[in-house]
Structures are given as C-alpha cells and as structure tokens.
Amino acid sequence: MPPRLYHTKSRTGCARCRARRVKCDEAKPKCGCCVRHEVECLYDRTDRCKSLRPDATNVLDSVLHQAGTAAGQAAADNGIHTEELMPLMSTESRDRRYLELRLLHLWTTEVCQTLPGCYDPQNLKIWSRDVPKIALDYEPLLTGIFSISLLYMVFSNSQVGIPEAGLFAYRARYFEATVRHHRKALGSMDHRTANAAGFTSIILIFDAFASLRERWMQPIHPNMPYKPPTAWLQMCRGVRNVVALGLDMIGEDSDSSLSIIAKGASLFVDLDTIYSDANRAKFAYLLPAKADASLDGADYEAYTTAVAYIGSVAAAKEAGEEHPKISRRLAIFPTILHDRFLTLLDVPSPRAMVILAHYFALLYTLDGLWWVGNCPEKEIEAIKANLGSEWLGMMEWPLQIIRDRGQTFAESDNEK
Structure with missing residues (x-):
C-alpha cells in the first residue's frame, strides 16, 4: 500500500518497517515494531534529507515539461507569444505593479476559498493570510500565486480589462518563473525555506489540475490514440515528496502552517x-x-x-x-x-x-x-x-x- 499523504514517515527507518510501509520510531538497536513482532531489526539507510533532495528537484522537471509547456502552448494558441511580455515581466512598471496587486487581492479574497480544505476556517486563514506573507520572502511562492490566480481569472470569466489571450500569456510567464526559481531554491532547501517550498509545491498540484483543462483546448485528431494524463499524476506524486521532505526538515511536531495543513489532510x-x-x-x-x-x-x-x-x-x-x-x-x-x-x-x-x-x-x-x-x-x-x-x-x-x-x-x- 502507498504511504500516507504527507506522512512524516522516516525515510531511514528499519528495512522491515519500510517494506511494510509503516512508520518506524527508529529506536536503536531495535525499533518498537520489530520488538513487538519479535523479529530482527536492520537499519540500512542514512541521511534521509540528502537522499530525497534529488527527487525534489527532478520532479519539477516533470512540472515544467507538462504544465509549463501547456501554459506556453495555451498562450501561443491564443495568438500571443510569451516573449512579447518580456518587458512587462522583467522590468518594473506601473502596469505590472497594478496587475500583481490585483492578483494578490484576488488570491486572498476568492481563489484560496476554492481550494480543497479551505472549508476549515483555520486552513482558510493559513492560505489567505499566512501564505501571502510567507510569499513575500520566497519568490517562487509569490509567482505561483500570481500564476494560478491568472488561471482563475480565465476560467471564472473575471472581467479585468485584459483579453483572455493576454491572461494566458501572462500566466505562462509567471508559471515559468515559478518553476525555474522553485527548482533552484530546492537545491538549497532547509528548515528555513521548507514551509514556503511546501506551499509552492501544493499550489503546483492545483495548477496541474487546472492545466488539464488546457490539455483539451485544441481538437484532437480522430485517429490520435488517447494518452492518459500520466505527466499530471507523476507531478502530483513528486510534489508530495517535496512536501514530505519539507515536513521532515521542519519536524513532525512543528506548529508551522505547513504542518497544520498536512495533518488535516492526513485525516x-x-x-x-x-x-x-x-x-x-x-x-x-x-x-x-x-x-x-x-x-x-x-x-x-x-x-x-x-x-x-x-x-x-x-x-x-x-x-x-x-x-x-x-x-x-x-x-x-x-x-x-x-x-x-x-x-x-x-x-x-x-x-x-x-x-x-x-x-x-x-x-x-x-x-x-x-x-x-x-x-x-x-x-x-x-x-x-x-x-x-x-x-x-x-x-x-x-x-x-x-x-x-x-x-x-x-x-x-x-x-x-
């Protein structure tokens, strides 16, 4: 059976507990489970955070290939190439500041209320108040908020004075920035950035769901075989590993915002x-x-x-x-x-x-x-x-x- 979602199960637990996919208390020389079952206990792994970090980075390659490509294609299909937005995205401007303020306001007042789990007032507070504050010190989380809020604008038919094609183009640029900077940050992820990295990864899951809608924007040739959305599924599983790594770094009993969200999901x-x-x-x-x-x-x-x-x-x-x-x-x-x-x-x-x-x-x-x-x-x-x-x-x-x-x-x- 697969591991519990966001479970902080030890990656360096004993071999028997890992094989059974249960939590190991890592007691030495024998863990509690092996003592209880009166069997041999073998520890054969070390440095769980180091062993997981490559997976955390590799999974974002899948994100960029699947969702990022779809985002750029959606913009191109609507007649705008993302390169045309480079001046807006790379330099400060009144239009850019206005757009980002509008997107942040949309996130806090509307978008986060649509996320699963935000029926819980505590979760809603975390997503609407804590996460934007965390994002001010972690650029990938901030651009991730902008990216998914732009998708919300498109799919909820929000009237913002920007053509739909332009919204898709902006979204492609913000998404690309999110993935690029998030991948780089994961390489040096530690307990100080784990909270922000975890929230960025969770947002990418919902971005991936929304990207499934883009997957159907163009007609499929009648003779083209159906291709299941495995890239989406692989990305979601990989993001789970990033969140699990962050929780390992923060600590199982932490009262951090990410830990609270994860514990609620584990129920x-x-x-x-x-x-x-x-x-x-x-x-x-x-x-x-x-x-x-x-x-x-x-x-x-x-x-x-x-x-x-x-x-x-x-x-x-x-x-x-x-x-x-x-x-x-x-x-x-x-x-x-x-x-x-x-x-x-x-x-x-x-x-x-x-x-x-x-x-x-x-x-x-x-x-x-x-x-x-x-x-x-x-x-x-x-x-x-x-x-x-x-x-x-x-x-x-x-x-x-x-x-x-x-x-x-x-x-x-x-x-x-």
Missing part, C-alpha cells in the same frame, strides 16, 4: 479505513481475478490501491459527506497512487484507464470546481473511444454519471 488517508474490504468491493468488477497467473503481484496491488481509494470516496459521498470534503479526497487521489499504476497507464492498460475513468466520474459529480471544469467528461469520453469492446461494460458507471448530469442540466435549463 483523509486513514489506510486501515480506505483500503478496507468494503471499499475494494464497491468497484470489485474493476479488479482482475487473483487467480490470473499472468498478472504480476505489483500490478494487482496497483489496481487494488486505486480501486479501494475510489471506493472510499464513493462511500463517503453516499454517506452524505459535504462536497468540499469530497473534493479534498479527490485532490489527494493522484498523490497516493502506486508507482506501478502510473506505469500501467503509460502502456496503456485498458483496466487502468477504466479505473481512471471512475475517478474522473467522481470529480464530475462536484459542482463549482473551476480548477476541474469539464475535463472529466472529455477524459471519460476519450477513454471510452479508445477501449476495445470487451471493456465497455466496465464503463457503464462513469458513462451513467455523465448521462445523469446531462439530464440534470437539461431540466435546469427548461425550468429557466
């Missing part, structure tokens, strides 16, 4: 509850038979992990959990996926694509998520179009959700 990833038999059984038809001799054990675990988590979200929704909490669960999903599941999507595995369609169907049931928009419907339809007939029966649940939602919208229009 939604109770492994014993999520990966229960009941949650796996909810979409049992998505799982391969255990008796399938051709199935690799890692493949079965990857499928089971994803299906159980989706089942847990569906169960929470059926139990009447509020939409803001459901959206938080769904935002967490990309960060808990098994590494093997992403490999299966890259193949692509029809089963993995059908499971992903179920995830998008749950996203589609939520109203008002500007950073999601209508991309779930398009992803589901694209997955359906690229499956063999033998897999279409498994698509009935997500397709039914699309039909039900379409009927609801039609009835609402008729009432008007």
Whole structure:
C-alpha cells in the first residue's frame, strides 16, 4: 500500500518497517515494531534529507515539461507569444505593479476559498493570510500565486480589462518563473525555506489540475490514440515528496502552517479505513481475478490501491459527506497512487484507464470546481473511444454519471 499523504514517515527507518510501509520510531538497536513482532531489526539507510533532495528537484522537471509547456502552448494558441511580455515581466512598471496587486487581492479574497480544505476556517486563514506573507520572502511562492490566480481569472470569466489571450500569456510567464526559481531554491532547501517550498509545491498540484483543462483546448485528431494524463499524476506524486521532505526538515511536531495543513489532510488517508474490504468491493468488477497467473503481484496491488481509494470516496459521498470534503479526497487521489499504476497507464492498460475513468466520474459529480471544469467528461469520453469492446461494460458507471448530469442540466435549463 502507498504511504500516507504527507506522512512524516522516516525515510531511514528499519528495512522491515519500510517494506511494510509503516512508520518506524527508529529506536536503536531495535525499533518498537520489530520488538513487538519479535523479529530482527536492520537499519540500512542514512541521511534521509540528502537522499530525497534529488527527487525534489527532478520532479519539477516533470512540472515544467507538462504544465509549463501547456501554459506556453495555451498562450501561443491564443495568438500571443510569451516573449512579447518580456518587458512587462522583467522590468518594473506601473502596469505590472497594478496587475500583481490585483492578483494578490484576488488570491486572498476568492481563489484560496476554492481550494480543497479551505472549508476549515483555520486552513482558510493559513492560505489567505499566512501564505501571502510567507510569499513575500520566497519568490517562487509569490509567482505561483500570481500564476494560478491568472488561471482563475480565465476560467471564472473575471472581467479585468485584459483579453483572455493576454491572461494566458501572462500566466505562462509567471508559471515559468515559478518553476525555474522553485527548482533552484530546492537545491538549497532547509528548515528555513521548507514551509514556503511546501506551499509552492501544493499550489503546483492545483495548477496541474487546472492545466488539464488546457490539455483539451485544441481538437484532437480522430485517429490520435488517447494518452492518459500520466505527466499530471507523476507531478502530483513528486510534489508530495517535496512536501514530505519539507515536513521532515521542519519536524513532525512543528506548529508551522505547513504542518497544520498536512495533518488535516492526513485525516483523509486513514489506510486501515480506505483500503478496507468494503471499499475494494464497491468497484470489485474493476479488479482482475487473483487467480490470473499472468498478472504480476505489483500490478494487482496497483489496481487494488486505486480501486479501494475510489471506493472510499464513493462511500463517503453516499454517506452524505459535504462536497468540499469530497473534493479534498479527490485532490489527494493522484498523490497516493502506486508507482506501478502510473506505469500501467503509460502502456496503456485498458483496466487502468477504466479505473481512471471512475475517478474522473467522481470529480464530475462536484459542482463549482473551476480548477476541474469539464475535463472529466472529455477524459471519460476519450477513454471510452479508445477501449476495445470487451471493456465497455466496465464503463457503464462513469458513462451513467455523465448521462445523469446531462439530464440534470437539461431540466435546469427548461425550468429557466
């Protein structure tokens, strides 16, 4: 099973605890878990922060390649090349100051209220008050706020006196600056910058969600095979590692803003509850038979992990959990996926694509998520179009959700 989201589990715990993916207390010569189970305890790793730092930097390469390229392409598709904005972005000007003040105000008054978790007053205070203050001393966080606020302007149809094409172009430049400076800062990340680096990375997750909408801006050729958004999923998982590293540096018991946000998120990833038999059984038809001799054990675990988590979200929704909490669960999903599941999507595995369609169907049931928009419907339809007939029966649940939602919208229009 995958590690708990933002879990400060030791990266240098004993070999047995790491293999079981449980927290090791690192007691010497034997940790508490090994003492309790009366087994040998072996420590075979050192310097956890140093060993993680390369991953923290490498993942941002994926961010730049996937979301940054999409941002620049969106600007070009709208008729503006980002080089044309260089004078505005590289020199001080009244227009630039006015735009950035407007973006910061938009962030504090509107954008952060739309983030999963901000239904909690404490979280909302952190995102609207603490994070902007932290950003004044960490440029990547500040430009990250500007970048995602520009996307919010575009997708919420905010009237700011700037053409949509111009907003996309500004967004591309701010995003590029965020990634470039954040990658550089991660190379020297320590406990003083961990808080800011963690928040920058979390913002990049929601930027990645919103970038899925840009992925569909241009028509796809009818003969072009569907390519699952694996770069988005890989980036989300990598960002989780950056946040985990930051939490390691800050300290597990810290009362920092990042620690508070992470502890709140961890409540939604109770492994014993999520990966229960009941949650796996909810979409049992998505799982391969255990008796399938051709199935690799890692493949079965990857499928089971994803299906159980989706089942847990569906169960929470059926139990009447509020939409803001459901959206938080769904935002967490990309960060808990098994590494093997992403490999299966890259193949692509029809089963993995059908499971992903179920995830998008749950996203589609939520109203008002500007950073999601209508991309779930398009992803589901694209997955359906690229499956063999033998897999279409498994698509009935997500397709039914699309039909039900379409009927609801039609009835609402008729009432008007």
